[in-house]
Amino acid sequence: MKLVVQVKLLPTPVQASALEATQRACNEAATWASQVAFDQEAKSNFALRKLTYSEAKMRWGLGAQAAQHVIKKTCDAYTTLKANLKAGNLGRAGSKRYRRAVEKPIVFRLEGAQPFDDRMLSWQIAERRVSIWTVEGRVKGVAFAASLEQLAVLELYRKGESDLVRRDGMWFLLATCEVPEAPLNAEPVDFLGIDLGIVNIATTSDGAIMAGRDLNRIRVRERKLRTKLQKKNTPSAKRRLKKRRRKEARRARDINHKIAKHVVAEAERTGRGIALEDLTGIRERVRLRKPQRATHSSWSFAQLGQFIAYKARRVGVPVVYVDPAYTSRTCAECGHIDKANRVSQAWFACRRCGFVDHADRNSSRNIRARAQELWRRGAESTAPAPPSHQRNGVGRRRSITATDARCASLSS
Known part of the structure; x- marks a missing residue:
């Protein structure tokens, strides 16, 4: 690769x-x-x-x-x-x-x-x-x-x-x-489900939670600072804006690399595959209120998914993408689906069997179960190769960017 x-x-x-x-x-x-x-x-x-x-x-x-x-x-x-x-x-x-x-x-x-x-x-x-x-x-x-x-x-x-x-x-x-x-592990003993989110960047079916609160606080602070500097529009403000360019993106990329390394290392150590949600087109499908749009747009779930996929492919860990529909409303114990099961952002409580768990951990268990079912039916690892090395030489009209090329970088 x-x-x-x-x-x-x-x-x-x-x-x-x-x-x-x-x-x-x-x-x-x-x-x-x-x-x-x-x-x-x-x-x-x-x-x-x-x-x-x-x-x-x-x-x-x-x-x-x-x-x-x-x-x-x-x-x-x-x-x-x-x-x-x-x-x-x-x-x-x-x-x-x-x-x-x-x-x-x-x-x-x-x-x-x-x-x-x-x-x-x-x-x-x-x-x-x-x-x-x-x-x-x-x-x-x-x-x-x-x-x-x-x-x-x-x-x-x-x-x-x-x-x-x-x-x-x-x-x-x-x-x-x-x-x-590395040779692909064709017989994983189980799957490690990963639920991707904004408040919690990644939650595994083992119960590990990689919280994103610190990153989100930094993003809000940076956004407010950029707004103040843009309103000033002075030479010194422009210099500060230029100096802080891409700082938030670099920080998010570093965090995503660390999370991906942890997830892939755990799956490799235990002989398991990795289960991810297929979130293609989620930005277009979801309608949000204005205060939530900036936070949702800065969510780098695609980058984290790419990092997990290429790191898994390098060490031979299979990756399966599952349908994300109703994973947050389905009880991981009895399978009951109900919108009311999701009590809050943080907690899940089943209306049928009374099962209570962290909402993201419950979702990750559902993702793991769906991956197991797909694998039993003969699904293959769908971990893609890292995006090919495209050049960022074209100006305003080229759609392929250097970010795609560097997502497999070893800089972290």
Whole structure:
């Protein structure tokens, strides 16, 4: 399976300047190549290369490999756009959003990610340094920071391209690694049910509760602070807003990684599979009052589910997704379904048999029972592979983002 290892580069000011010039030149060339592809209807790699390869090298000082990657990135962006149009992700044909997507060429952000292959980038993993091609020549001895686990994975499994990314003034390399999977446990002794929520991020059928109150309090505080700074609209307020960008997302991602590691380790240790709810489309199905919308929209249940799935796949733990309907209203002891069973957010009390339990723990037991039934009927593990390593080089109109690529990152 493919994983993406993210390492932080520590360039000197001179090295950072060369990296910035390279990233800018590559994305300017990609935007120009996109215009040519749009005008000439040449959106295949071979056709676009004939039209743009030589001029891209001369006008922006790109090397042969860099020019090839710029052209390939442009073609990949149009392939992605075509797939999104076909799938209806950009609305119906003729709609305003659809026309906006097809009537103009794709534009690449100047700070968008740029791929580097082994001809353009060489790793000295033991020394924690890389040598990288730039428009100002080969830059050697660029230091990077990485954990011991990341270094081991890079040394053993790095394969293919790496992406150069700049975020908030910092430089990163996203290296693709081909990591072997453990054999799937085809005969789990049981399943570990996981109920995902907002107040409690995850509750297991064993009774473990990973509370989300602290995270939710932090989110409310951050939201109030952002509102105050946006109202001020002063230069210092804008600087503070920029400094705090993505801080909440980083915190939530770190918590999700830790919860996923705990859940998968427990399932592997006890020889069990993992049962999750299929929550696809829940945001569209649920109607909420205005005070609840921000909290619901910031619920990163999909990310946590992805983390659990890829970590489970790596160690051979089967994952089964079950129908979430009425799991919170069904008694885990007698099976009675009643809306009144859910006494409050925290407590469940069955109106038929009198069984009382924590509401989320009761739901997780129902999820576990449904997974057992599905497995007995011959269901297979549905844990997906980590999302493929997509690049975030396209500007406002591309739907695939770098977040999808980094969800399998080993940075936590």
